[in-house]
Amino acid sequence: MSDTYKRIVLASRPSGAVSPDNFRLEQVPVPELADGQVLVRNHYLSLDPYMRGRMNEGKSYATPQPLNEVMIGGTVGEVVASRNPKYAVGDKVLGMFGWQEMGVSDGSGMQKVDTSRIPLSAYLGAVGMPGVTAWYGLNRIIAPKAGETVVVSAASGAVGSVVGQLAKMAGCRAVGIAGGKEKCDYVVNELGFDACVDYKAASDPKALYTMLKEATPQGVDGYFENVGGEILDAVLSRMNPFGRIAVCGMIAGYDGEPLPMKNPQLILVSRLKIEGFIVSEHMDVWPQALSELGGAVAQGKLKFRESVAQGLESAPEAFMGLLKGKNFGKQLVKLI
Amino acid sequence: MSDTYKRIVLASRPSGAVSPDNFRLEQVPVPELADGQVLVRNHYLSLDPYMRGRMNEGKSYATPQPLNEVMIGGTVGEVVASRNPKYAVGDKVLGMFGWQEMGVSDGSGMQKVDTSRIPLSAYLGAVGMPGVTAWYGLNRIIAPKAGETVVVSAASGAVGSVVGQLAKMAGCRAVGIAGGKEKCDYVVNELGFDACVDYKAASDPKALYTMLKEATPQGVDGYFENVGGEILDAVLSRMNPFGRIAVCGMIAGYDGEPLPMKNPQLILVSRLKIEGFIVSEHMDVWPQALSELGGAVAQGKLKFRESVAQGLESAPEAFMGLLKGKNFGKQLVKLI
Numbered sequence: 001m002s003d004t005y006k007r008i009v010l011a012s013r014p015s016g017a018v019s020p021d022n023f024r025l026e027q028v029p030v031p032e033l034a035d036g037q038v039l040v041r042n043h044y045l046s047l048d049p050y051m052r053g054r055m056n057e058g059k060s061y062a063t064p065q066p067l068n069e070v071m072i073g074g075t076v077g078e079v080v081a082s083r084n085p086k087y088a089v090g091d092k093v094l095g096m097f098g099w100q101e102m103g104v105s106d107g108s109g110m111q112k113v114d115t116s117r118i119p120l121s122a123y124l125g126a127v128g129m130p131g132v133t134a135w136y137g138l139n140r141i142i143a144p145k146a147g148e149t150v151v152v153s154a155a156s157g158a159v160g161s162v163v164g165q166l167a168k169m170a171g172c173r174a175v176g177i178a179g180g181k182e183k184c185d186y187v188v189n190e191l192g193f194d195a196c197v198d199y200k201a202a203s204d205p206k207a208l209y210t211m212l213k214e215a216t217p218q219g220v221d222g223y224f225e226n227v228g229g230e231i232l233d234a235v236l237s238r239m240n241p242f243g244r245i246a247v248c249g250m251i252a253g254y255d256g257e258p259l260p261m262k263n264p265q266l267i268l269v270s271r272l273k274i275e276g277f278i279v280s281e282h283m284d285v286w287p288q289a290l291s292e293l294g295g296a297v298a299q300g301k302l303k304f305r306e307s308v309a310q311g312l313e314s315a316p317e318a319f320m321g322l323l324k325g326k327n328f329g330k331q332l333v334k335l336i
Numbered sequence: 337m338s339d340t341y342k343r344i345v346l347a348s349r350p351s352g353a354v355s356p357d358n359f360r361l362e363q364v365p366v367p368e369l370a371d372g373q374v375l376v377r378n379h380y381l382s383l384d385p386y387m388r389g390r391m392n393e394g395k396s397y398a399t400p401q402p403l404n405e406v407m408i409g410g411t412v413g414e415v416v417a418s419r420n421p422k423y424a425v426g427d428k429v430l431g432m433f434g435w436q437e438m439g440v441s442d443g444s445g446m447q448k449v450d451t452s453r454i455p456l457s458a459y460l461g462a463v464g465m466p467g468v469t470a471w472y473g474l475n476r477i478i479a480p481k482a483g484e485t486v487v488v489s490a491a492s493g494a495v496g497s498v499v500g501q502l503a504k505m506a507g508c509r510a511v512g513i514a515g516g517k518e519k520c521d522y523v524v525n526e527l528g529f530d531a532c533v534d535y536k537a538a539s540d541p542k543a544l545y546t547m548l549k550e551a552t553p554q555g556v557d558g559y560f561e562n563v564g565g566e567i568l569d570a571v572l573s574r575m576n577p578f579g580r581i582a583v584c585g586m587i588a589g590y591d592g593e594p595l596p597m598k599n600p601q602l603i604l605v606s607r608l609k610i611e612g613f614i615v616s617e618h619m620d621v622w623p624q625a626l627s628e629l630g631g632a633v634a635q636g637k638l639k640f641r642e643s644v645a646q647g648l649e650s651a652p653e654a655f656m657g658l659l660k661g662k663n664f665g666k667q668l669v670k671l672i
Binding site for chain 2: 228232247248249250258259260261262263264265267268269270271272273274275276277278281
């Protein structure tokens with residue numbers, strides 16, 4: 001084992017879009033373990049849209065990521081040294097070690113995971129934070145009834161793909177919105193959504209609305225929002241009375257562009273309920289959600305796809321790609 | 337008793353703002369009563385913002401008002417002839433007879449009211465639909481806890497004045513938004529709100545935000561929306577995490593102007609819940625709400641103010657004034 005490892009810190013805050021010089025790669029020594037500590041070799045780093053919000057200063061939906069510290073992020077890996085009786089070398093663990101190849105912990109903030117039926121990387125996706133995010137927004141905010149229509153944007157992504165599959169299991173019509181024919185084909189043919197709207201094929205907002213209307217002949221009862229902007233405007237116009245919108249992300253606005261909602265009167269006209277949420281504030285649902293998600297993955301009922309970038313050095317570019325929708329499924333960085 | 341009476345029908349739909357030629361005054365014969373019918377002489381007609389929505393064609397939050405039929409509206413009056421054993425001449429009744437001096441009913445859609453402790457006109461305001469609207473939005477959507485800050489727009493109006501007073505009774509800081517010093521003084525000095533922002537004194541959105549910030553030093557936990565537009569934008573920016581917004585009206589947008597919500601990202605950033613509602617779809621709460629509101633009015637704990645226009649002919653102008661905020665308190669038309 002090398003006596004150094006690599007990590008990436010936040011070097012500067014983005015003004016507008018994220019750029020490579022917002023990050024700095026560092027090589028640091030592997031620390032000596034104190035009593036009670038565990039050393040983890042991270043196998044996969046999770047890249048998620050929420051990280052973009054953390055890179056900004058000031059009020060966002062979470063504490064800003066400090067400058068010159070390791071970028072925040074979920075990881076899965078393997079214990080390679082332990083002075084903690086609860087962890088043995090070889091244990092597979094989920095943690096929040098961030099953008100780095102190794103991590104040290106006293107055991108808090110990490111947990112062992114069972115990889116006998118579920119692949120290690122899935123604990124960063126369908127059986128992890130993104131999966132629980134989908135589960136919470138769908139079950140606790142949209143609360144769909146069988147026969148209703150549920151729409152989700154960023155439908156081929158880590159969260160959206162789970163939303164649609166869970167909606168199908170609940171007896172709903174599941175309609176995705178995604179960018180490009182390849183993603184839409186995947187959403188329908190592999191994940192089993194009933195339809196998918198390729199927003200990149202829409203020349204203007206009216207065309208987008210028309211495509212969405214064709215995909216949702218009975219209107220929309222539940223919408224899981226990952227994107228915002230013109231897509232939100234289009235879906236709002238299709239909402240049925242008493243529709244519910246779970247606002248999970250507005251990735252289109254992360255770089256600070258103005259993103260107005262064109263017609264908020266529809267909230268009243270259609271008597272909508274719109275609710276924003278952050279899954280880490282609802283820890284009470286995690287055990288039930290993870291149990292259901294893990295069971296469905298183990299049984300092959302819940303499918304997912306991963307975009308895997310190789311090596312820590314590739315993380316900034318992969319992250320910038322994620323924000324532009326270049327990933328296809330859960331974006332990971334393989335660190336080993 | 338005259339053998340004719342006056343009524344106002346919808347002559348044409350507004351394009352943009354409502355104008356007098358959208359209405360037509362008619363003189364019609366008093367009908368002969370059939371068996372089971374009741375003839376009511378209306379004393380007061382209620383004018384309410386929702387009527388503006390009904391004047392438009394197409395999708396709104398209710399069925400459009402048909403052309404050449406009597407304008408919809410709540411009324412209170414007195415039975416002047418009865419061939420229905422359940423009603424006697426002299427009974428005071430609440431009904432939906434619309435913009436006309438008299439009304440005929442088989443008894444359905446009307447109810448007797450007790451005027452021994454509550455003035456007849458209050459059944460169109462604080463102890464009627466506007467009061468229940470306030471009660472529902474506050475108790476069922478905002479659900480305020482003692483110590484929280486509740487803001488309401490159109491604060492001196494029929495709905496807003498009740499919202500703030502109920503919020504005070506619930507132990508909250510109540511902050512109004514109203515147009516003009518006179519209305520704001522009334523809201524604070526007569527109704528007992530803690531503060532009131534005069535939006536007409538704000539030169540631009542930033543000034544409005546600053547005034548609102550001063551009035552809500554602890555931020556805003558609940559917002560009761562009657563107006564929309566720039567006022568909604570300003571309040572959104574003051575919302576605390578997990579704030580609730582009850583969308584009751586967006587009067588600023590009734591004439592079809594675009595009314596975008598500038599920063600819907602705040603729904604996510606502040607994890608807000610926003611819900612539109614129409615009180616007539618929640619009939620289950622009416623008995624409880626009316627009982628509480630009636631008790632509070634009878635005991636003098638719930639105050640209200642009325643703007644009374646004289647004579648049916650004055651209804652169109654009074655209604656146009658209401659839509660521009662020219663009324664002060666509940667807008668009524670006295671018909672007798």
